[in-house]
Amino acid sequence: MNKYTKILAVVLVAALKACTPQPQSTADARVEALLKQMTLEEKIGQLMQKNGDHPQLHDLIRAGKLGSVLNEPNPEKVYELQRLAVEESRLGIPLLIGRDVIHGFRTIFPIPLGQAASWNPALVEEGARIAALEAASQGINWSFAPMIDVTRDPRWGRIAESYGEDHLLNGIFGAATVRGFQGSDLAAPHTIAACVKHYAAYGWAEGGRDYNTVSIPENELHDIILPPFKMCIDAGAASVMTAFNEINGIPATGHIPLLRDVLRHQWGFEGVVLSDWESLTQMVTHGFTPSNKEAAYMAMQATMDMEMASTAYETYLPELISEGRISIKQIDDAVRRILRMKFDLGLFDNPYPFLGDFPPLLAPDHLAAAKQMAMESVVLLKNEGVLPLSTGIRRIAVIGPLADAPHDQMGTWVFDGKKENSVTPLQSLRELAAEQGLEIYYHRALELSRSRQITNLPAIMRDVQRADAVLLFIGEESILSGESHCLANIDLPGAQEELVQRIAAAGKPTAAIIMAGRPVTFEKVEPYLGAVLYAWHPGTMGGPALVDLIFGKASPSGKLPVTFPRHVGQIPMYYNHKNTGKPASDQTWERLDDIPAEAPQLSIGNTSHYLDYGFEPMYPFGYGLSYSSFQISNVTVETPRLKAGENLRVSFTLTNTGQMEAAEVVQLYTRQLFGSRTRPVRELRAFEKITLAPGQQQQHVFEINTRELGFHNPDMVFVTEPGTYHLWVSNCSQSGTQQSFEIIR
Ligand code: BGC
Numbered sequence: 001m002n003k004y005t006k007i008l009a010v011v012l013v014a015a016l017k018a019c020t021p022q023p024q025s026t027a028d029a030r031v032e033a034l035l036k037q038m039t040l041e042e043k044i045g046q047l048m049q050k051n052g053d054h055p056q057l058h059d060l061i062r063a064g065k066l067g068s069v070l071n072e073p074n075p076e077k078v079y080e081l082q083r084l085a086v087e088e089s090r091l092g093i094p095l096l097i098g099r100d101v102i103h104g105f106r107t108i109f110p111i112p113l114g115q116a117a118s119w120n121p122a123l124v125e126e127g128a129r130i131a132a133l134e135a136a137s138q139g140i141n142w143s144f145a146p147m148i149d150v151t152r153d154p155r156w157g158r159i160a161e162s163y164g165e166d167h168l169l170n171g172i173f174g175a176a177t178v179r180g181f182q183g184s185d186l187a188a189p190h191t192i193a194a195c196v197k198h199y200a201a202y203g204w205a206e207g208g209r210d211y212n213t214v215s216i217p218e219n220e221l222h223d224i225i226l227p228p229f230k231m232c233i234d235a236g237a238a239s240v241m242t243a244f245n246e247i248n249g250i251p252a253t254g255h256i257p258l259l260r261d262v263l264r265h266q267w268g269f270e271g272v273v274l275s276d277w278e279s280l281t282q283m284v285t286h287g288f289t290p291s292n293k294e295a296a297y298m299a300m301q302a303t304m305d306m307e308m309a310s311t312a313y314e315t316y317l318p319e320l321i322s323e324g325r326i327s328i329k330q331i332d333d334a335v336r337r338i339l340r341m342k343f344d345l346g347l348f349d350n351p352y353p354f355l356g357d358f359p360p361l362l363a364p365d366h367l368a369a370a371k372q373m374a375m376e377s378v379v380l381l382k383n384e385g386v387l388p389l390s391t392g393i394r395r396i397a398v399i400g401p402l403a404d405a406p407h408d409q410m411g412t413w414v415f416d417g418k419k420e421n422s423v424t425p426l427q428s429l430r431e432l433a434a435e436q437g438l439e440i441y442y443h444r445a446l447e448l449s450r451s452r453q454i455t456n457l458p459a460i461m462r463d464v465q466r467a468d469a470v471l472l473f474i475g476e477e478s479i480l481s482g483e484s485h486c487l488a489n490i491d492l493p494g495a496q497e498e499l500v501q502r503i504a505a506a507g508k509p510t511a512a513i514i515m516a517g518r519p520v521t522f523e524k525v526e527p528y529l530g531a532v533l534y535a536w537h538p539g540t541m542g543g544p545a546l547v548d549l550i551f552g553k554a555s556p557s558g559k560l561p562v563t564f565p566r567h568v569g570q571i572p573m574y575y576n577h578k579n580t581g582k583p584a585s586d587q588t589w590e591r592l593d594d595i596p597a598e599a600p601q602l603s604i605g606n607t608s609h610y611l612d613y614g615f616e617p618m619y620p621f622g623y624g625l626s627y628s629s630f631q632i633s634n635v636t637v638e639t640p641r642l643k644a645g646e647n648l649r650v651s652f653t654l655t656n657t658g659q660m661e662a663a664e665v666v667q668l669y670t671r672q673l674f675g676s677r678t679r680p681v682r683e684l685r686a687f688e689k690i691t692l693a694p695g696q697q698q699q700h701v702f703e704i705n706t707r708e709l710g711f712h713n714p715d716m717v718f719v720t721e722p723g724t725y726h727l728w729v730s731n732c733s734q735s736g737t738q739q740s741f742e743i744i745r
Contacts, residue, residue, distance in 0.1 A: 027343040031336055037091060040328075041065060043335045044317050049098065049274065049308045057081070064089040065314070067306060067338050068096035068142070073416055075354055078139030082351040094342055094351035098274075100415055101143035101181075101192070102161060103127070105134035106361035107370050107540055108410045108417035111481075111517055112147065112173070114377035114536030116163035116561035117624070119665040119689050121176040123373050128180025130366045132192045135416075137358035141345050142193045143181055144241060144274075148174035148228040149198055152572040154562065155208030157485035160412050160517030160537070162203055164561030165574045165621060167224050168684050171231030178235040186238065187346030189353035196232040198243030198276060200258055201225045208571070210484045211244045219677065219712040221247070230267060238341055239272040242304060244279050251286045253279045254298030264303050272337050274306045275299065281310040292316060300326050305334040362421055367541055374538040374545035376663075379558035380625040386469070386509045386530035388552025388627060393468040395439040398429060399460060399503060400496075401446040402515045403473035408449075411537025412482030412517055421540050425473060425513065428543035432551070441467060449477045450493040457502065464503055470510040471550065472500065472529075478537055481517025490568050491521050504528035513546060519564040523618055534558075552627060555662035557689070559624035559732070566618040570610065575621035575733040576680040582607045584615035622667050622684070622733040628658030628694065632666060632736070635729045641742045644706050644720040648741065651701045652729045656692035663691040664731060668702045671726040676713045682733055685709070702729070706743055 035043075045065030050057060052072030060066040061084045072078055078097055086092045103109045109127040110118075118124065128146075135143060147161045148170040163173040174196060183191040201221060205212035216225065229240070240263065243252035252258065253275050263269045283295040296312040297320055307313045320326040342348060359366075380387070389396070402408060406422035426442055433440045441463035445454055454460070464470055474496050479485060491497070492514075504510055504525075511531035514520065515538065526532065533556060538545060548554050565573045584607035592611040609615035631654070638649040654666055668686040672679040686702045710720040722743045730736025 027340065030348065031339045031343060034091065034093070034339060035332060035336060038335070040318065040321070040331070042091065043331050044314055046093070046335045046338050047306050047313045047317075047331075048311070049096075049306050051309060052077070058084055061085050061095065062088045064091055064093065066095065068098055070098040070308065071415075072097060073099060073138050073140065075137070075139040078354070079352060082139070086351045093339070094347035096142050096193075096338070096342065096345075097140050098142040098144060098195070099135060099140045100145065100413055101131050101135045101140065102145050102147070102413040103411065104131050104370065104414075104539060105138070105416050106418065106421065107131075107134060107366040108414055108422070109370050109373050109539045110377040111160045111411040111537045112163055113160050113517070113561060114538060115373060116169055116173050117379050117536065117558040118373060118376035119559050119561075119687055120376050121172050123369070123376060124173050125176040125180040126369050127373050128177040129183065130369055132181045132183075133190050133358065134361050134366065136190055136192050137354055137361065139354040140192060141347065141353070142195060142239070144195045144197060145181075146174040146177035146194065146232065147197050148232060149201070149203030149243075150224055150228065151203030152574040153203070153205070153208035154490055154518040154565070155486050155488060155568065155571060156203060156205060157210060157412070157481045157487070157517070158203070158483055159562070160481040165563060166561065166576065166684050167227050169561050171228035174228050174232045175235035178232050178237045182236055182238065186344045187349070189346075189350070189356045190358070193238035193341060193345060194232070195239040195241050195274060196229055196237045197241035198252070199229060199240050199263065199273075200243060200252060201247050202243035202245055202252075205245060208486050210486050214245045214247050216247065218716060222716070223711045226262065233267055233269050237271065238344065239274055240269065241274045241276055242279055244276050244282065246286055246288070251279070251283045251288050253304055254283050254288065254295065254302050256298075256302045259302040259304060270337060270340070272305050272341050273303060275304055275308045275310075277308050278310040280304070280307050281312050293319065296320065297325060300330055300334075303333070305337050362540075370539055371541035371545045374535075374541050375549060375554055377536055377538065377558050378546065378549055378556050379534040379560055379623075380556035380627075381532040381534050381619055381623075382526065382529065383531045383625055386511050387533070387550060389469055389550055394437070395441070395467045396429070397464045397467035397470045397508070398426060398440055398442045398473070399445050399464070399470060400473035400499070401444055401449045401451070401477075402475050402513075403442065403471070404444070405477070408477045409515060409537055409542040410539055411478045412485070414478070417540065423541055423543040425543045425546045428547040429471075432547055445499055446494055446496065448494070449475060449480070449496065452495050454495050454499055454502070461502070461506065464506045464508060467508060470503055470506075470508050472503065472510060472512045473515065474500070474512055475515040476517060476520065478517065488568070490518060492525065497525050500525040500528050511550070513550075515542070519562055521565060521567055521618065523566045526618075552660070555627040555660055556624065557626060557663035557665070559622050559665045560619055561621070563617045563621045564619040566616075567613045570613055570617070573617045576683050578678050579681050580608045584609035589614045620732055620734045622665075622731070624665070626658070626662045626664065628656055628660045628662035630664040630692075630731065631655045631657050632729055632731065635737065635739060637727060637739050637741050638701075639741065641744055642706060643745070644722065644743055647703050647705050649701055649703050650727065650729060651699060653697055653699050654690050654692065655697045656694055659694055661691065661693045663689050665689045666700065667730055667733070668704075669728045669730065669733060669736070670709060672709065672721065673724045673726065675711070675721050675723070676719070677711065679711070682728070684733070709743075
């Protein structure tokens with residue numbers, strides 16, 4: 001048999017096997033049979049993951065001393081690596097090929113924060129399915145996503161990669177991503193394994209500085225940080241990645257209570273746990289273990305299976321075993337989980353699934369899905385009748401560093417997208433202009449988003465003067481967010497504020513389209529803008545999506561998955577905060593400018609706010625406008641008195657009272673008025689995105705189990721407490737008519 005007939009045979013066998021699903025016990029039996037044949041060296045080899053450019057990669061694979069490779073996206077090279085593993089190593093164990101497939105592979109979808117703004121889990125799932133399909137076609141079988149680190153800090157660069165500040169949103173979108181990657185059959189050639197990260201609390205870094213210290217009360221850890229992980233695991237996630245940070249003094253990679261006790265024992269997770277890049281040996285840098293050997297010991301005790309990049313396991317596990325500190329059973333358990341994942345992926349039956357039948361990268365339906373996701377992720381923050389542009393507008397000034405930035409519109413964590421595949425807003429506008437006889441006057445104005453010098457200002461102003469409307473494409477380049485790219489100042493960078501003010505002076509209808517990896521603070525220039533579309537980094541198809549929205553082919557329907565502060569100094573600002581004993585209101589906000597000279601200090605009537613920036617955000621969580629208008633009516637709590645464990649049912653009617661088809665995201669919030677611990681002023685419990693034609697109505701019922709209203713009480717017991725609860729059915733976290741219900745004993 002030559003190489004290709006051999007491959008064909010393997011593929012045929014795999015296809016046959018795919019039709020006859022393997023019972024769990026068969027896979028378990030095959031894992032056990034293999035384990036019995038493995039030497040200690042081979043077992044430890046399975047626990048190692050190395051980068052694709054590692055100089056000894058081939059030798060290690062041949063020797064059966066490597067379980068996984070990351071960052072090798074070239075299918076020919078992957079073929080060679082798998083071939084070495086399967087044909088030239090003693091036991092022929094295939095490799096896990098990992099990659100950060102974060103928001104698309106070649107077809108790039110909006111950054112995850114933007115995807116969350118769609119409030120459309122079905123679209124997120126479809127995006128992940130397409131990302132998996134494209135990645136799998138190149139030989140990748142393991143994605144290091146979704147990242148579901150709840151965060152309340154827009155200074156943190158990786159907020160771009162999260163689904164925002166709310167744990168329910170992170171859980172729902174994380175689970176949708178897991179389902180999209182893994183499908184219903186992990187062994188199918190088009191699916192890949194998910195890796196839920198970063199366990200845990202990576203988004204809680206002090207001051208929004210990446211990798212920094214996390215101090216979090218135990219109850220908040222369990223009520224806010226961990227639930228999204230549990231939701232992803234319930235969705236079937238094959239693996240979990242530990243975090244770089246420490247949590248209350250213990251680094252995540254050696255965190256026995258979180259890994260062994262919660263993840264394994266409490267939740268029964270039997271999948272693979274992977275470290276982050278060298279996070280195992282960083283336990284020494286943290287000042288937690290005095291040596292890499294002790295770091296390996298702690299990670300093993302915590303049931304951390306696979307070490308990414310560093311080499312403490314291969315170097316020290318043999319010693320730790322011979323000293324009797326680590327048992328062979330512990331090693332076997334870790335190897336078993338890794339082999340099981342390889343079996344589940346179907347790799348033992350077909351290590352080359354990427355040789356099968358795949359659509360091309362960037363297939364038309366992939367691009368259509370990316371466009372739809374980009375459209376639904378955009379949030380209309382302000383509109384004084386400027387958008388959609390009316391048909392009378394023929395001459396358009398297109399200004400700004402992000403109108404034609406094919407690389408930057410893809411956003412952070414793009415390893416396999418190519419800028420030549422991006423369609424920029426300028427390209428799409430020019431295409432439309434050619435069809436409809438519009439005139440476009442384009443100026444980049446700033447070389448980079450952070451440039452301090454506006455170029456060609458006189459020419460810009462001449463074109464703005466002769467235009468009917470101005471579209472300003474401003475925001476942040478992709479490199480200003482992402483891993484380790486945190487900011488202390490989140491205002492529009494460079495000379496952008498000056499640019500907005502200069503252009504506004506011309507008095508033309510002006511819409512800003514802001515692309516960014518985080519909420520930027522732009523309160524100073526907001527009054528100069530007639531409309532603001534927040535587009536995040538919208539990905540490959542950002543241009544056509546934005547042009548459809550700008551010209552009203554579709555209405556914006558995104559809602560903020562994160563609070564937008566007015567000023568960086570207000571952070572943390574989040575919707576599900578506590579009431580405090582002295583909550584502020586408009587009446588009690590003592591404004592800096594109103595304080596008379598030598599004002600005496602008072603101790604009464606004070607409330608919790610800043611003299612200069614008050615107490616409210618610029619835009620609240622859940623907020624977003626539409627070109628149409630909606631009314632929520634007939635809100636009825638159908639279960640006004642119910643017992644813990646029963647289902648709460650709330651019905652409402654949504655009516656599109658405007659002039660165009662559009663979607664509204666209806667949100668259900670509750671508040672427990674009194675508890676054994678104080679409860680947040682609101683908590684998101686459910687949501688539904690509903691599309692309606694003008695004049696159309698739809699009834700909907702939210703139904704949730706009261707268990708979902710629970711929290712950890714002072715004894716750290718998860719409880720749903722009896723008492724009075726308030727409830728809102730609304731289109732934002734700060735609106736809606738208050739209703740109530742009672743949970744009785
Ligand atoms: C990141 C992970 C990522 C890994 C591999 C690390 O720096 O924190 O999220 O999966 O690199 O690229």
